[in-house]
Amino acid sequence: MVKIYGKTTIWNKRLLNIVEGDNLYTYIGFGVIDRGTNVLQIRPTTMCVFNCIFCSVDAGPLSRNRFSEFIVEIDSLINTFNLIVRFKNCSVEALIDTIGEGLTYPHIFDLIMRLRSNPLVKSIAIETHGLIQSKTIVKKLEESGLDRINLSIDTLNKEKAKYLMGVSWFNVEKVIEIAEYVVKETNIDLHVTPLWIPGVNDEDVIKVVEWAYKIGAGKKWPPATIQKYVVHRFGRKVPGVREISWSDFWKFIRIFEEKFGLRIKWSMEEWGMFRTLKYPCPYTKGDRLFVKILSPGVFRGEYLGFDADRNILVTVIGRSVRIGFNYLVEVIEDKDCLLIVKPIKEIHI
Ligand code: SF4
Structure with a gap:
């Protein structure tokens, strides 16, 4: 059984729901996604506190296309995760990558601890757009068993960061300070992954990648990658910016690596990724x-x-x-x- 309840409203009458139940592997917004590799995507929440001007999933308080938000009850998430891992029967990475900001999940430390208690979990990573704002939180993440933070910051400039993130309270200088603390004083690795918006943050992404290398990101995993700006149906579009083709993007990456001598493209093997069995799906197209x-x-x-x-x-x-x-x-x-x-x-x- 799957139950969706607790309908309260937030942010301009959007519904906030709690999800509880089994087999939460069939919806893109929350639950667990198995793409047939050893990396399982864990999506405990859809909530986000930012309003990034480029957000491909139109998240955050100022969203125009979102009708509901969801938070998944922790037992349900863990049960689905363990079910899939048992089937795969190989070591896996649990990657907490939401269509929002994973660090807003109210049970984030418990979630990491319970993922860690599965003996087949080799590593646990979380993606964040910069909610690592205090050493205390990082310390708790480390104690819970987190192995890597994938940090997406798109500029090191204080004012530009506020503009890109769409919130005036965002303090990128604090994020920089905490990220350096992560690398130097914890066992958590840092992977830095700025989004390149052509014509908007061209110089910034270079500085972000140089900074990632300089501080020693990539203790066990690759230190940095650059993400492509992609326009999605429900996503936000940056005014005056046209999406470039994938071939132009890879050309940019190649030139970047040659010019700056810094790698930003990595193979599956370098990520420790490999193909695995996929958990069986009960339906196919046309059913x-x-x-x-x-x-x-x-x-x-x-x-x-x-x-x-x-x-x-x-x-x-x-x-x-x-x-x-x-x-x-x-x-x-x-x-x-x-x-x-x-x-x-x-x-x-
Ligand atoms: S890009 Fe990420 S952090 Fe920014 S609004 Fe969207 S989900 Fe939130």
Whole structure:
């Protein structure tokens, strides 16, 4: 059974829900994602406190396209994670990478500790856009068993950082200080991964990568990569910026490495990644099933449907879908078992 409850409203009447249940591996917004490698993506929350001007998932208090936010109950998350790891039966990395900011999860330290208690977990990493604002938090992350922080800061300039992150309270100088503390005084590794927005932070990404190398990021894993600015359907677009092609992006990376003598492209092996069995998915494209609509999804126009036969959630795309009603639906996307369906007809039971 999957339950979605506790509907309170936050930020301009957006719904905040708690999710509880089994098999949380079929929705992109929360739960666990298995892409057929030893790295499992853990998504405990959709919440974010930033309003980055480039956010590809339109997160944060000022979002225009988000309808709901979700926080996953910790036992449910751990049960799904352990289920998949048991099936894979190999050492894994647990990567906490949300469609928000993972450090906002209220049980983040417990989550890391409980992931760590699975003997097949080799490493635990978390992605953050700069919520590491105190040594106390970093120390608690270390004590909980965190191995790596993937830090995405896109400039070292104080005022520009506020602009890019969309919040006036953001203090990149504090993040820089704490990141240096992480490298020098903890067992946690640091991987720095700025986003390059062509024409907006060209010089900044160079400085961020140089800084990452200078402070000794990459004690066990690669020190730095550069992320590509990608425009998504529901994401925010930076005014006046056109997305470049992937071939131009890789050209930029090649030139960057040659010019500055700093590597920013790494192989799967260098990341310690390898292919594994994928947890079996109950449905494929074209399959039909019955679902009950439990709640709106993260974005407007999507809903979360529950399939009682297989005890899983699916994303239902449709405008006239009604909460609490039952539908016959057809699977239109099944990549990595992130199931998206379209309604065929409403069913009256
Ligand atoms: S880019 Fe990341 S940190 Fe920024 S608003 Fe989006 S989810 Fe939050």
